[in-house]
Amino acid sequence: MSLTLTKTDKDFVYSKVTLMDFKPVSMERVLVSFLARLRNNGNTSTVIRREGVELTIPGLVEEYLNNPELFEGFQEHKEVVLSWFETHLVDIVNRGKKNAALASPRPLHGYVYRFRNAKYSKVYGIDRQLYELLSSAGREGQLALSSLRAFFFPEEDPMTGAATHQSSLVDVETETLQYLKDQVKRDTASRDRELNFKPLCHVAPKLLAEDISRLLAYRNHVPRSVMVEYLVTLLGFHLGLYLLRMIHVVPRMVEARGDLSPCGHGERCHCHPSMLVDVAGLPKTSMARLAQRSMQDHIDQIPVFVRANFAARKLEDYAAQLRKTRGLTLESLSDVLRLSHEQFTADREGYFQNRLGRLLDDQPEDDLPPEQHRLLQLANTNMDKYLELIVFERSDYHRKFVHQAIDSFFFKNSASALIAQPSGIGAPRRFVLGGRILEVLLQIMLLKPGGQAGFHTAPLRFTELLDELRERYGIFIDRLPEDLGDASVSDHAALRGNIDAMKVRLRELGFYRDLSDASATQFVTPRYTVAKTGHSKGAA
Template structure:
């Protein structure tokens, strides 16, 4: 028999640490909910609709109404084509192709107003959009610029489509669909405006978005949205992996101002049995093995946040809490002695002797903990830790876009090929587009890069190791490790050739450059 936790003790998510729930996140859902937050300045709103469930047939009727208003022509004569267009180009669906379970989840995230048509049952993002919005809010000018681009073609005042050459036919179709849907701001709730715990990581994300916006005039809107989704997934994965590594260190140091020494080796060979795969798998295993320490560290912060003096909550209190965990006072310990006694008192059974036996077993299990605070946290960890550990793997897999074209993680079907960090072709294309840009007079200019320069930028900027021969931790390794990194570097060149960024047509080293597309 296990003791029961109260409602506050069962809550793991802490927006001061990481706003997402550990769940299998759909990045399209993240984008749709992010657009809602951006459009309404952080507010989560409801819509004025008689029916809250959208279907393809209902969307076809909306298109037909637009034809009657004179905004669209040829709908009545081509109903099958319109239906196919809605299904394939304009909507996200769950259980696509399953005639029994198939349902519309939302419109595709092509415009900031796309959130107006969504089925709440299928659009959950487990607060991942909250985390992205908090990171974007770190630099309001970047958030404003992204919002302006995503709002192109729609005038909220007149609720009319504005002619804009940048809008493709799919985006215009989405704007026609949402034309008659109104927002009820009276029921709005807003997310808290707080600074992300890893402020430098949030600044890096904002800088990547700023660089992406440089391309807004030259790449198609659909490509821009795909790049945006890839960046969001990539940075959520980076942020979470760094938290796993750094939060326990913050607890130990008693401050969040610690060195960011996180790094990870990536396998870019697309071969699950490559020489570099063993090194990459060990690096990812090290990260995932740190999950237990991260979960326990989060529970320690949560335990301190329950104290009366921290109930109001503000970001600066994080520093006080970390310091208090490291430098505990008698008053601090007395509070958790009381909390631990409350847990013991929650054992209930028809026979008091049985409840007493359960209490004894729990005390025996926790007797090696040094303090009542440690006992209390370990008790909560014992009851809730396994759940968080299991679903944290699902979260990392999803935001890392595992085994997809734009993947930051890959694995095989058997235990022989465990998880390892990779750079998929789609992700590499996005990173190269961003890294060929150099700051120049308050803007950016694209410039050619050598292979070594690109590898160095990826290492310095993101902590991602492609060629580790110059890394301190691989300084005294064997020849096989050096050969593995050499193979990885050659595979990196081949991948750049495949996506059209690298053509070594000359033996002259100076001519072997990564050429910007724009």
């Protein structure tokens, strides 16, 4: 018989760790929701649409067909227009089924959030997490937010929001979606921003912001729809990296009882993740098994993170009582975790004795199932006993959703994948390097500061690329991460094959040039040229 847990017992999301719930999501839907926050300085929107505008695909199509002066020739081809909407302009849930429904237009223009169907576009606070990460990144974050506003709202000044009448829209899809803004009577900001969020990692937000600014340096070189796909991929990738950082650093902070700084303020981040990727993407090879081991190290940490996050969250509940009774203000996660020090023992034990007593009101300790009874016998404090019961009841639930959140952010089994998992129950996950994420990271790393766009492209030696992937993102290709131990002879052979596979992938994508077998003459070259001065060029 399970214990009856209250909402307070179950509370898991903790804003001093993250603002997001851990659930599987579509990153394109996250971007649509994020656009409202982008326009409203971190707040969402309350939108009142014009009467008669339906949040269905046929309803949106009717809007266009009723405006022949704007969209000439559409009226004679209603079925074609409907098919065009379904395949190019909108995101559909349950596509191909009887219960298919509109989630939102695709995020080709900033105003599409006004036609987001919240019922089918749940994002679980991930849009808020993304905005606050960028906001916390100082000057780099403000530059990234300004660049995103200029890209998604090209007819508005990115700083003031005033109309500039200088739209850079060039494709019919974006122009069509841009028209949607005229179907809204009122769009007001909802004051729901999390102003006190401070990320545990100081390096990750700056890296996210810099990557966004770098990627947008190509906005005049690639089609708008491609740039949106790049951004969706990049945002998911960085959210995944941030989650990996959290599942490792939060348990360490809890164990240190607040006496551990989670992240260095210099160039090297103390919670830097490491991922050994299988570049060839072939299952059942030596390299695939090594990539599985690397992935498993993170998977094994998830239950540890779930317990640590519960511990931190329940200490926050205790901190809330101390704010009322003692006027004690605890700003950071480290401050809250210091409540586990000896000086608070008596008061803390009394608080958790009451929580434990309420939990066991309907089921005395002696009547608990053997596993829970044994956990209580092994626990030394009332807080530990309370935590053990909560974790026993809720760990599997949260562990599953943390798994799925990581899969979502890393686009499992897709063109943007950093994770692959064969079909079948219990099949092992492994780190891979999908074509789209590789292309996005290459575009970013082939830029250097300086030039009219803020950056300019420059070739990179192949060996430098491997170093940059490892140091910047924790992506290992040519060597084992430290946590996998020393490489055996067979491991070295697998890693050499991984390097060769990387060269093949770079050639396929059009980024690789080797003049000889000498490493000094093997270069990764830009596909597009963003010049220091003068005019930039298209594909090289």
